[in-house]
Amino acid sequence: MTWALVLTAATVGALHTLAPDHWMPFAALARARGWSPLRAARTTVACGFGHVTVSALLGIVALYAGLEVIKLIGGRLENLATYLLMGFGTLYMIWGLRRSFRRDPMSVLHAHDHHHAHGHNDHDHGLTEGSLFVLFCLDPCVAVIPMIIAAASGGWAAVGTVVLAYEAATIATMVVLVTSAHAGARVFRAPWIDRYGDAVAGALIVVAGVTVQVLGI
Numbered sequence: 001m002t003w004a005l006v007l008t009a010a011t012v013g014a015l016h017t018l019a020p021d022h023w024m025p026f027a028a029l030a031r032a033r034g035w036s037p038l039r040a041a042r043t044t045v046a047c048g049f050g051h052v053t054v055s056a057l058l059g060i061v062a063l064y065a066g067l068e069v070i071k072l073i074g075g076r077l078e079n080l081a082t083y084l085l086m087g088f089g090t091l092y093m094i095w096g097l098r099r100s101f102r103r104d105p106m107s108v109l110h111a112h113d114h115h116h117a118h119g120h121n122d123h124d125h126g127l128t129e130g131s132l133f134v135l136f137c138l139d140p141c142v143a144v145i146p147m148i149i150a151a152a153s154g155g156w157a158a159v160g161t162v163v164l165a166y167e168a169a170t171i172a173t174m175v176v177l178v179t180s181a182h183a184g185a186r187v188f189r190a191p192w193i194d195r196y197g198d199a200v201a202g203a204l205i206v207v208a209g210v211t212v213q214v215l216g217i
């Protein structure tokens with residue numbers, strides 16, 4: 001039974017990560033901010049860890065508080081997190097547009113190649129990553145909670161194994177999707193991308209949030 005739960009947890013972890021809100025924000029921001037592949041992967045791992053850890057903690061709390069209560073709380077957090085993601089994307093898009101219109105077009109042309117070596121992420125100070133981390137911590141996956149409760153009959157070792165399987169599958173899939181999308185996005189190079197990249201990234205984040213909300217995934 002435990003190994004069946006472990007396999008199920010890993011499968012759920014990998015499949016739920018295919019939703020665009022789990023990878024598109026990282027890929028879009030990484031391209032817009034000129035992040036290196038390592039920075040994109042590092043940010044994804046940190047946010048993924050926060051996301052799955054909160055999910056696991058809710059599952060453990062459910063052992064004492066009851067499944068229905070925690071599923072209700074988790075569901076509301078998921079809904080709230082989606083709206084917060086759309087809000088973040090909207091604000092980031094507006095900031096990107098304002099920044100684009102204030103920039104000298106000629107400076108964008110001259111800085112185009114130089115941007116990929118240094119990028120304006122030198123002035124980021126981790127604010128973007130910090131915002132993403134908070135958003136993902138507020139977005140638990142309630143689907144793993146029943147599996148944690150089912151594993152509890154096998155003791156804490158079984159619970160820990162299920163949590164680790166879910167966590168590893170989720171983070172690994174997120175990193176693969178983000179790094180693949182980031183690599184693909186880096187192929188496209190043009191002055192307008194450097195100028196309007198932040199606005200486009202914000203719009204893509206909004207689209208990801210709307211897609212998840214409409215499809216209920």
